[in-house]
Amino acid sequence: MSRPAVGVIGAGNMGGAMVERLCEAGWDLNVCDVDPSRQRQAMAAGATLAASPVQLARSLGAGSALIIVVVDAAQVRDVLWGAGGAAQALQPGQTVLLCPTIAPEDVEAIAVQLAGQGVHCIDAPLSGGPVRARDGRMSLMVAAPEPVLAGQATLLAALSDHVMRISERVGDGARTKLVNNLLAGINLVGAAEVLAMAERMGLNLSTTLDVIERSSGQSWIGSDRMRRAVAGDFEPRAHMTLLEKDTRLAVAAGRAAGFDGPLGAHASQVFEQAHEAGMAHLDDGALLQLLRQRAPRP
Structure with a gap:
């Protein structure tokens, strides 16, 4: 069964492990990271590099997911709405997975802003370290309306064998x-x-x-x-x-x-x-x- 391409912004310790996991599982992966060493690691794993978040977003098709694995809320907003941000190319029906550990009110505000252009948001912080992420054994805490989670169930299962559905309220994952x-x-x-x-x-x-x-x-x-x-x-x-x-x-x-x-x-x-x-x-x-x-x- 064909699967839509997935984008990952942030290929550091956790993000890079997730990139390796998905590439090994046969996903078509597009990656954006500012660190040249992380870029090389992503390419070695089999991912395609994008020069900017917006370029990455343009490579995603209908129903695709964009996984954000940066450090904090400021970086999330920058890769979405800063110069060359991904949001300007995201399409209705696509989904953003927010994986950083950030304040619940920031998750809620980001989700509302994405919803304004018809883009879904899954509150999806993770835990367990790079080794477990690489092996698909990390803990993934997800909160989003059930239809949104169902739409990305295959991707979530590929990322983790321990996907914990917290609630349908975005922010509860955080x-x-x-x-x-x-x-x-x-x-x-x-x-x-x-x-x-x-x-x-x-x-x-x-x-x-x-x-x-x-x-x-x-x-x-x-x-x-x-x-x-x-x-x-x-x-x-x-x-x-x-x-x-x-x-x-x-x-x-x-x-x-x-x-x-x-x-x-x-x-x-x-x-x-x-x-x-x-x-x-x-x-x-x-x-x-x-x-x-x-x-x-x-």
Whole structure:
């Protein structure tokens, strides 16, 4: 069965993994990214390059989907409505999948603006990391009216074997992702804190992690990030700035709903402190380094 071409704007860690996944599955893929190294990777995977978002949008046919995998709401608006933006060439009946972690009100506003020209929007944040995205095992949280989801069901299934339908209300995918990422941030700060404490107590960190991973303190993100951090590997798989952004947005979303918990804001502040300490472009596991530097209490 023939399938319409798909466009991807943003072929970084997650977007590039999704490109490889779809190309391997035989999809006709058009990709736009400003980074030459990402362009080369997309071409090597079998994708066709577009020079700009609008050029990419012009390559899409009726019923096609445009997947946006950039960093934040400002970048989403830029690739859609900035100079050379895709929106000027999008056609009624096409669908935009919004995959970045952004504020629910931004998702809602973008969806309304797209609807003004007859373009559907699926609120589709994702989680799980590049390896799982490459293998089609990432978590994909989708929120959109049922007919819109049904229209892109084949594509969603190709992207993930774990497509979770949150609701028909665009924005609920973003809300769910922020809840998840706030917990991830809290868990990561906690893991870095206890390992920094264990080191100060003279414990072997690898052995301590072995115990934690088989005990009640285990968390996936703690194990994933702290294993690398203990080995001194801070090459960014997930930049510090991402959870800094996500925890900030999550705390703001909670407060907008009338909720202010005891841990989220504190975790968010730790990521902000890491940024201010010059760790913005390191892996977020570098929180261990930040907390190692805390002076002992007198």
